[in-house]
Amino acid sequence: MSQNDFIEHSKLAEAKQMRKRAEEDARLLANRIALLKQEEQKAxxxxxxxxxxxxxxxxxxxxxxxxQKKREDLRKQREQEDYEKSEQARRIREEKKSLKNQASQYRSTKAIYDAQTIKIARAExxxxxxxLKKEDLASKKQIKIQVKSQKREAEEKRKKMVDAKxxxxxxxxxxxxxxxxxxRRDREDEVARMEQDExxxxxxLQNTQLLQKSAYEDLENALGGQLGFS
Structure with missing residues (x-):
């Protein structure tokens, strides 16, 4: 066996060993994730x-x-209805005034807008x-480049055929x-994803435990409030 063959054989053995280690890491991490999920469901x-x-x-x-809120809402509703009637009358007066001003402004700006539109269309x-002129020149230049590239590719293909064996x-x-x-990389990527999942x-689980604590506090507060209504 030549030195090159021995080196290549060593690389292959090392790659197999690294792949097996990655698979074992993935198995252990999967077990830890399963336990964490059980704890989360209990909480x-x-x-x-x-x-x-x-x-x-x-x-x-x-x-x-x-x-109690219904009685208060009924009182506020009556007050709101009176207020809305007053506001509606005020808005009607303001809208009439605004429409008159808008009509005057539209007539003055339309002439300016029409002139600007014509100028922009000419520039476009x-x-x-x-x-279009630039694209035509670029197309001709690209054709020349492609011809040279095809010649180079034919020469490179001939050389590659000689070296292939x-x-x-x-x-x-x-x-x-x-x-x-x-x-190995697939296993390592899987381990990385599983570590992130963990x-x-x-x-x-920590957040769930905080929610559990908050729920107990809500229960205590609710029990305290119930005693207040008795």
């Missing part, structure tokens, strides 16, 4: 139970408040003609190494 269930109890107490309190037409063995081995490296689950 969410406790929050839902606590919120349900607090809601039942608050509903009794809210019904009493709603009756000149710009389009200039762009010499590089085949090396390419095959590099391809095997690349496959192993790709498997961090997000930890944060979500």
């Amino acid at each position: 969410i269930k406790k929050i839902e139970e606590t919120q349900k109890k607090a809601q039942e107490i608050l509903q009794v309190r809210n019904r009493n408040l709603e009756e 037409n000149m710009k389009i003609l200039e762009e 010499k590089k085949k063995v090396r390419k095959d081995n590099e391809k095997r190494i690349e496959i192993e490296n790709k498997l 961090l997000e689950l930890i944060q979500r």
Whole structure:
């Protein structure tokens, strides 16, 4: 076995070993994520139970408040109706005055706008003609470049055909190494994604625990409020 063959064989073995380590990291991380999800579901269930109890107490309190609010809303509605009638009469007067002013302003600005529109249209037409000339010149230049490029490509293709047989063995081995490296990178990417999922689950669990604490506090407040209505 030549020195080059030995080096290529070592690279392939190393790539396989790195891929196996990445797969093991992914398996361990998946187990940790599953445990975090279980803890999150338990905390969410406790929050839902606590919120349900607090809601039942608050509903009794809210019904009493709603009756008081309806009486207050009725009084405010009557006041609002009187105010709206007065405002409607004022707006009608102002709208009539505004329409008269707008009609006068429209007549004065329309003539200016028409003149500016004609000037802009002429300038746009000149710009389009200039762009067409530039595109024609660029097209001719591009054709010349393509002809030269085709000649260079034909010469390069001939050289590549001569070198292809010499590089085949090396390419095959590099391809095997690349496959192993790709498997390793895929596993590493998966591990990175799973690590991010783990961090997000930890944060979500912390937030859920804060919500659970808040729900207990709401229940205590609701119980205190219920005693006040007795």
